[in-house]
Amino acid sequence: MSTRAHNFSAGPAVLPLEVIEELQQALPNYNNIGLGLMEMSHRSKDFDDIIESAKSRLRTLLQIPDDYEVLLLQGGASLQFYMTALNLLGPDDTGAYINTGTWSTKAIKEANRCSIAKSVWAPENDSFTRVPQTDEIGSTEGATYLHYTSNNTIYGTQFQRTPTSDLPLIGDFSSDIASAPIDVAKHGLIYAGAQKNLGPSGVTAVILSPWAIERSITVNGLRKGGLPSMLNYKLMVDKNSMFNTPNTFGIFALDRMLAWLERQGGVSAIYTQNQEKAKRIYDILDGSDFWKPHADTDSRSLMNITWKIHNAELESVFLQEANANDLKGLKGHRSVGGLRASIYNACPLESVDALVSFMKSFEERHG
Ligand SMILES: Cc1ncc(COP(=O)(O)O)c(C=O)c1O
Structure with missing residues (x-):
């Protein structure tokens, strides 16, 4: 095929051609440094500039409060289902979950492996045709946070307003991040796999409030042997998402996607x-x-x-x-x-x- 088709894929999804062309150019020789984008050290000044640029664009575009941290991790949103609970809940603590479909169900399942995940709303039948109104959400008493899936990719439902809760909100924004304004300050933590609105798969954006970082430090002391290094938010913050080798290509692509979004206004x-x-x-x-x-x-x-x-x-x-x-x-x-x-x-x-x-x-x- 000589032209690009109209792509309605749920993810990985269509990227702007101009972004793909920028990626193409960077592959053999990034910025005329003589090394290709995928061939240079993640400890180099050039890559440091890329990750700082990506984080800074995300901060500005999403109006992330200054005291929040931005991580660019691997493992997809599916790892965040577990990692959020592992870091934010002690072994006997409870997270409250709004169950609006397949991804919320998976988040509950993973959280239950290390702590207690309680569903505080699920539809009457399994049809998942809607998300709840705030007054339909069951009691969250005793819970540490309220988790919700902002957009349900499979069922085509979306929260049109941020749920109201006294608890810090944890939001899975995998399929609608950067598509509409978000009140980040209402959230204890936001996560999103990149492969819908932020670029290719293999990068996960995690936005952490000071509360989430504090929880990660506390819970590290409660988990037997401490949190595994790769699953420790506080460690990832200290290492600027580079405890190990990050997805350098994906982070550059994310930066280019965000620059494209800036150009769209x-x-x-x-x-x-x-x-x-x-x-x-x-x-x-x-x-x-x-x-x-x-x-x-x-x-x-x-x-x-x-x-x-x-x-x-x-x-x-x-x-x-x-x-x-x-x-x-x-x-x-x-x-x-x-x-x-x-x-x-x-x-x-x-x-x-x-x-x-x-x-x-x-x-x-x-x-
Ligand atoms: C809302 C939502 N959450 C989580 C996931 C899982 O993401 P990943 O494949 O990056 O683990 C997806 C994937 O489509 C999703 O749409």
């Missing part, structure tokens, strides 16, 4: 674009009962739009035709079925418009 500007992109698809889904959107209206995600076709037999035809029209990655997650369009920051409006016009024509032909 930053988080508020991209949020406006994201609202418009999502609206164009939801308008089609709401336009007739040919389509069956999955998420309840007030829980709809701006990042992952999930739906079915009333006549389920048409879904495979939809996917085949979409594929033939260079619209890729639209198959719903296997646990939900149906269709899903992931339209992260880097998914251009043209791709959304191409999908919308394909959907209109599909409905005309098969409706």
Whole structure:
């Protein structure tokens, strides 16, 4: 194929072509230093400049308070499911969890390996069509924090407001970080795998409040033998995310993604674009009962739009035709079925418009 297809993959996901071209250029000879990006020491001044730039851009774009720390780790959000509980809870402490789908369920499972994870909200059935209102969340008494998944990539639901709690919030922002303003100061800790809005897989951004760092120091003393070095937030802060060799390529890519986001006007500007992109698809889904959107209206995600076709037999035809029209990655997650369009920051409006016009024509032909 000579041109790039419209990419609706849930992650790893589409990156801006200009970012890919910057990466391409840096590979053989980074910044004319005679060494390729992936061939230079993570202890070099050049790499130090890259990681500092990436952290500083993230701080500015997300308006992270000065006394918070930013880590760029490995192991994905899946490791953070365990690492958050391991560092923030003693062995007998409880974390409260809002269970809005597959990823929250996994977070609960991992946290229960080292401490106690209590679900304080789950939907009546397993359909995960919505996130709760604050007054529906059960008692968090005795818990150390309240964990939530900001955007549910698989089900296409999203918290449209930060949940309210007296406890420090722990947020899994893997699939919506930097897509809309976040009130970071309300959070004890935020984590996000990079592979949706921040670049390639293999880097995980972790934003820690002073409270989270203090907890990590305290809990280090409570865990038998102390926290494992690679899973110790305080140690990672002290070592500037370089206790061991970091993902140098991924961190450079993240820096370039953030520079691209700055050129788009930053988080508020991209949020406006994201609202418009999502609206164009939801308008089609709401336009007739040919389509069956999955998420309840007030829980709809701006990042992952999930739906079915009333006549389920048409879904495979939809996917085949979409594929033939260079619209890729639209198959719903296997646990939900149906269709899903992931339209992260880097998914251009043209791709959304191409999908919308394909959907209109599909409905005309098969409706
Ligand atoms: C919301 C959310 N949390 C966690 C994960 C797991 O991320 P990782 O594969 O980086 O461990 C994903 C992956 O898609 C996700 O969407």
